[in-house]
Amino acid sequence: MMPNKEVTYSISELADEFDITPRTLRHYEELGLLMPRRKGNSRIYSHKDRIRLALTIRGKRLGFSLAEMRELFDLYDAEHRSRPQLHSMVAMIAEKRASLQQQQEDIEKVLAELDAADIKARETLEKMKHH
Known part of the structure; x- marks a missing residue:
């Protein structure tokens, strides 16, 4: 059996695949949207x-x-989701859905x-052609 190697x-x-700059990726990391491991100076996503x-x-x-995305990720990641967190997530999704529908x-x-x-x-x- 082959060892399960994580991709x-x-x-x-990632910058090439998503057509963004490495600076953007570092910014997303600073905001807590991404959490790469480090190997020396390299980031491993x-x-x-x-x-x-x-x-x-x-x-x-x-x-x-980006703040809303971070909030959604935090709510989704919460190990022991509380009722208020879930209500907050549902409300945020409903608000965004209403905005998109409008x-x-x-x-x-x-x-x-x-x-x-x-x-x-x-x-x-067409009328101008015939006159």
Whole structure:
């Protein structure tokens, strides 16, 4: 039976994979979002760090602040989750969900308006061709 070797990543591997700078990774580490092991001066990132990095980047795109991402990770990692922590996590998720749903509605309205304007402009162009 082969020993179970944990997959690890260097700072440059993760920076390249996610198209970010090593400085960004160090910043995320300073904020407690990532917790690489150290081997001399080198950082060794675990599979868990890689997942957290992907979630952090996705969370930022969806409008979560880095502080909110840290809070979610802390709530998720809490070994003995308390009722208040879970309520806090549920409330935070509900608030973000509502915000994203509002953004989605706004985007759909703008897209419908753009579609209508596009149709009207094309119809006008078509009429101009025949005159």
